[in-house]
Amino acid sequence: MKLLTKSTLLTATLSLFLFFIMGVIFFQVLKNMSLSTLDRELGDLKEVVEDHMLETDDYQNLSLPGIDSLVVLPVERPVQTGVIFGDSVMRDLKDKQFRTFRYLQFNKAKGDQYYLVTIFKSTNPTDKLVEQVTLMITLMVILFIAGIFILNRFIFGSLWKDFFEAIEKLKRFEKTKEPVILGEQDIQEFDELKRVLEVMTRRLANDYRELKEYTDHTTHELQTPLAVIKSKTDLLIQSDKLGAHEMKLLEAINTSVHQLSRLNSTLTLITRIENRQFTAEGEIRLDKLLDRHLELLHEHIELKQIKVEKHYNDGGRVILMDQGLADLLVANLLKNAIVHNSEGGTIILETGPGSLIISNDGPPLTFDKEELFTRFVRDTKRSGNFGLGLSLVKKVCETYQIIIEYSFEDQRHTFLLNLPD
Amino acid sequence: MFYIWSVSCQQDNNIAKLEKTIWREKQVVFYILHSMIYSFAFTIHIIISTITLLAGISTIVMSVHGLIKRREYTRSDLALSVTFNVALYFQLILGFLIYYLLRSHPEGSIWKVPNTQNDASLRFWAIEHIALMIFALFLTQLGRVFIKKSKEPFRKFRASLFYFGTSLFLILFSVTMALFFR
Numbered sequence: 001m002k003l004l005t006k007s008t009l010l011t012a013t014l015s016l017f018l019f020f021i022m023g024v025i026f027f028q029v030l031k032n033m034s035l036s037t038l039d040r041e042l043g044d045l046k047e048v049v050e051d052h053m054l055e056t057d058d059y060q061n062l063s064l065p066g067i068d069s070l071v072v073l074p075v076e077r078p079v080q081t082g083v084i085f086g087d088s089v090m091r092d093l094k095d096k097q098f099r100t101f102r103y104l105q106f107n108k109a110k111g112d113q114y115y116l117v118t119i120f121k122s123t124n125p126t127d128k129l130v131e132q133v134t135l136m137i138t139l140m141v142i143l144f145i146a147g148i149f150i151l152n153r154f155i156f157g158s159l160w161k162d163f164f165e166a167i168e169k170l171k172r173f174e175k176t177k178e179p180v181i182l183g184e185q186d187i188q189e190f191d192e193l194k195r196v197l198e199v200m201t202r203r204l205a206n207d208y209r210e211l212k213e214y215t216d217h218t219t220h221e222l223q224t225p226l227a228v229i230k231s232k233t234d235l236l237i238q239s240d241k242l243g244a245h246e247m248k249l250l251e252a253i254n255t256s257v258h259q260l261s262r263l264n265s266t267l268t269l270i271t272r273i274e275n276r277q278f279t280a281e282g283e284i285r286l287d288k289l290l291d292r293h294l295e296l297l298h299e300h301i302e303l304k305q306i307k308v309e310k311h312y313n314d315g316g317r318v319i320l321m322d323q324g325l326a327d328l329l330v331a332n333l334l335k336n337a338i339v340h341n342s343e344g345g346t347i348i349l350e351t352g353p354g355s356l357i358i359s360n361d362g363p364p365l366t367f368d369k370e371e372l373f374t375r376f377v378r379d380t381k382r383s384g385n386f387g388l389g390l391s392l393v394k395k396v397c398e399t400y401q402i403i404i405e406y407s408f409e410d411q412r413h414t415f416l417l418n419l420p421d
Numbered sequence: 422m423f424y425i426w427s428v429s430c431q432q433d434n435n436i437a438k439l440e441k442t443i444w445r446e447k448q449v450v451f452y453i454l455h456s457m458i459y460s461f462a463f464t465i466h467i468i469i470s471t472i473t474l475l476a477g478i479s480t481i482v483m484s485v486h487g488l489i490k491r492r493e494y495t496r497s498d499l500a501l502s503v504t505f506n507v508a509l510y511f512q513l514i515l516g517f518l519i520y521y522l523l524r525s526h527p528e529g530s531i532w533k534v535p536n537t538q539n540d541a542s543l544r545f546w547a548i549e550h551i552a553l554m555i556f557a558l559f560l561t562q563l564g565r566v567f568i569k570k571s572k573e574p575f576r577k578f579r580a581s582l583f584y585f586g587t588s589l590f591l592i593l594f595s596v597t598m599a600l601f602f603r
Binding site for chain 1: 545548549552555556559563567570571572584
């Protein structure tokens with residue numbers, strides 16, 4: 001969930017509850033207030049009625065301002081003592097509707113005669129007020145929450161702008177490896193974040209640069225002495241003054257030097273790929289590329305009596321890649337499929353609209369699947385390779401945003417390459 | 422001259438009588454239509470309220486089950502919560518229709534006549550009902566947004582329990598008020 005969404009939702013929820021509690025309190029207070037106001041008014045009217053009753057005897061036609069209805073009943077003896085407040089319903093003859101009334105009942109003695117007096121007052125105006133205010137409060141919540149959504153968007157956008165900028169710069173750090181330097185921060189927390197990020201990324205960038213330089217230098221500087229050793233051993237082998245025992249030793253030295261030189265050149269290649277020194281992009285057809293490399297490797301294939309099945313379904317799709325790197329990628333994958341194949345096994349090549357699948361028979365891996373693409377991880381029983389081939393493949397894939405997946409099922413190793421659009 | 426005048430006068434009188442009967446008929450038709458729409462809306466309101474209540478209760482039961490079993494948030498959970506929310510929206514529309522019909526009816530008799538003397542607490546029942554239900558609707562809507570935006574099933578169930586639970590509580594509160602005070 002996004003920060004903005006979560007903060008808005010939580011604010012909305014909390015304010016909803018606040019509004020609800022406020023609404024309930026407001027409603028109750030308003031209700032009680034309207035009731036007590038009505039009762040007080042009735043109390044005032046009672047005095048007015050009592051005054052009028054002293055002056056006149058015609059009670060039935062007594063009409064006074066503020067009183068909606070007045071009933072005066074002559075009774076033999078007082079029915080009740082004191083004053084009674086109550087609610088009642090009456091049918092309005094004018095608009096034929098039931099209306100609620102608040103009434104006040106009291107006893108009044110005049111001479112020997114007792115009267116039961118009831119004063120009615122309509123609750124309609126106050127009810128309407130309470131009703132409308134409550135409805136308004138309820139509907140105001142909608143407006144309020146809409147307001148929160150809009151305000152939050154603005155406030156949030158301006159407050160967290162620097163934070164999102166920092167995240168963007170950190171994302172770019174992955175590619176550029178340049179220290180993340182943020183602008184002046186207004187908010188204290190972001191200022192701290194800025195300082196921590198700067199220190200951290202600067203150190204990371206430094207470490208990375210030093211490591212790169214070290215690899216660059218060593219691979220480069222190793223080349224000259226290696227070339228010297230190679231040429232000198234060649235010269236020594238050609239000399240005829242050596243015995244059989246010395247020749248054996250020289251042979252061993254020669255093999256090791258050749259291995260070392262190959263290792264050095266592969267490492268140089270990896271460094272060059274990492275430094276993005278291959279930028280030339282050419283149009284490459286996958287099926288032609290595969291066929292060419294199969295042709296180059298056909299001796300090895302025949303030697304191990306491997307059958308090759310080809311399923312080209314990409315419709316002659318063209319991908320943009322450096323020619324050298326494309327060769328490197330396919331050659332390494334095919335070599336891998338041949339070397340680790342069992343005697344008389346099969347290789348299946350399959351291309352789709354956005355994928356390349358290379359699978360071969362073979363015994364399961366002796367190490368963890370996760371370490372397959374890391375450098376110098378190899379099957380310890382086999383010699384002669386350094387476990388750098390798949391590492392190269394991985395590097396090339398990373399350069400061109402190709403996703404490579406490995407799986408092992410039914411004694412088959414499968415590499416799936418998802419090509420980008 | 423006088424004759425013509427009296428005839429025209431009589432005609433006027435007849436027309437006025439006719440208009441009056443037409444007006445009366447119109448009035449009667451209006452009454453009947455009004456009552457029909459009202460009773461229809463009210464019946465639907467009650468039917469949907471049953472569905473809402475069932476959907477609400479099953480949503481709560483499902484989210485408690487989900488929280489205890491720690492299972493995935495399935496389509497049926499979503500369907501139940503959406504049913505709850507959408508039913509409440511229908512109720513809102515129907516409720517406002519009923520409220521309007523009640524207030525506008527020329528014959529006030531559809532207002533249920535309170536039969537006790539102390540009816541002060543009942544005067545605002547409709548208003549309390551409307552306010553409570555609107556809050557319940559808001560809660561379910563917020564809950565749906567929360568569930569949609571959450572990723573983990575645990576959070577989804579928790580949000581579902583909180584929002585729909587509170588909403589259901591408000592509804593049940595209003596229902597008990599209606600049952601015991603009316």
